[in-house]
Amino acid sequence: MLNGEKALLAMNDVPDAYIESARAMLGYRVGEQKRFSVRKRIIAFALAAALVLSLGIAAYAVYVHWSRGMERKLPATGTEKQRAEESGLSDTPRLSARQPTV
Amino acid sequence: MDDAAIVSLYWARSEDAISQTAAKYGAYCRTISYNILANAEDADECVNDTYLSAWNSMPTHRPTYLAPYLAKLTRWLSLNRLRDGNSLKRGGREIPAVLDELAETLDPGADVEKEIAVRELNAAIRNMLESLGKTERDILSRYWYAASISEIAWKSGFTESKVKSMLHRTRCRLLKQLKEDGLC
Numbered sequence: 578m579l580n581g582e583k584a585l586l587a588m589n590d591v592p593d594a595y596i597e598s599a600r601a602m603l604g605y606r607v608g609e610q611k612r613f614s615v616r617k618r619i620i621a622f623a624l625a626a627a628l629v630l631s632l633g634i635a636a637y638a639v640y641v642h643w644s645r646g647m648e649r650k651l652p653a654t655g656t657e658k659q660r661a662e663e664s665g666l667s668d669t670p671r672l673s674a675r676q677p678t679v
Numbered sequence: 680m681d682d683a684a685i686v687s688l689y690w691a692r693s694e695d696a697i698s699q700t701a702a703k704y705g706a707y708c709r710t711i712s713y714n715i716l717a718n719a720e721d722a723d724e725c726v727n728d729t730y731l732s733a734w735n736s737m738p739t740h741r742p743t744y745l746a747p748y749l750a751k752l753t754r755w756l757s758l759n760r761l762r763d764g765n766s767l768k769r770g771g772r773e774i775p776a777v778l779d780e781l782a783e784t785l786d787p788g789a790d791v792e793k794e795i796a797v798r799e800l801n802a803a804i805r806n807m808l809e810s811l812g813k814t815e816r817d818i819l820s821r822y823w824y825a826a827s828i829s830e831i832a833w834k835s836g837f838t839e840s841k842v843k844s845m846l847h848r849t850r851c852r853l854l855k856q857l858k859e860d861g862l863c
Binding site: 581582583584585586587588589590591592593595596597598599600602603604605606607608 | 706707710744746747758780784796797805817820823824826834835
């Protein structure tokens with residue numbers, strides 16, 4: 578047997594502390610692996626979906642609030658709105674001048 | 680379950696010892712074996728052999744820490760499996776490169792007539808390890824865990840060339856130690 582092979586075998590019996598230190602450096606884990614149950618996975622997925630949905634609703638509410646505020650701050654006449662829509666500058670179907678006014 | 684409790688199960692000849700060992704150390708042992716053998720089926724068989732060896736050795740052994748005890752068993756069994764199949768030189772992913780590196784340092788300098796015994800080599804390696812700092816000892820995990828240079832570099836935060844040069848220096852120190860001990 579060549580000395581290289583012997584060195585590989587001889588290295589087996591080194592102090593435990595060395596093996597543990599090297600294991601920690603390499604990040605080889607020991608211990609029972611925690612696995613999420615199916616029920617916990619479903620709950621986590623539902624929570625993530627609810628979070629995304631609520632963020633979407635919040636963003637929409639902010640947008641609507643902002644656009645209505647702008648409408649109050651910068652009131653436009655019916656003619657101005659119609660011009661803006663015709664030129665493609667704005668798209669305000671609910672506030673459109675073309676809609677019949679009460 | 681802590682190690683002392685698992686060891687007690689072995690001593691009580693309870694088969695739960697195997698399942699508890701597998702749950703706690705199965706993945707670790709499999710990593711060691713796979714690094715050496717590079718074959719999932721062989722690695723699984725070696726890990727099962729490790730459990731059997733642990734079962735046969737406890738009693739009489741009562742290891743304080745199971746992780747290094749099982750790691751040594753797994754590594755020994757995996758290397759022997761490669762040797763038995765005469766595939767040490769073409770074995771696992773890193774084993775051929777590891778052997779080349781060790782042979783490059785040890786074999787050209789060694790007197791063919793004066794074969795070094797494994798036990799003498801082990802004593803020299805232990806002496807050398809004591810003289811090394813923690814970082815250098817950890818880098819030597821290449822030769823214990825058959826870890827790749829890129830893996831060691833990534834985990835240690837050094838560059839690959841730095842790891843290579845540290846390994847080279849450490850191998851030279853081993854050769855020096857062997858010469859001091861009159862083994863080369």
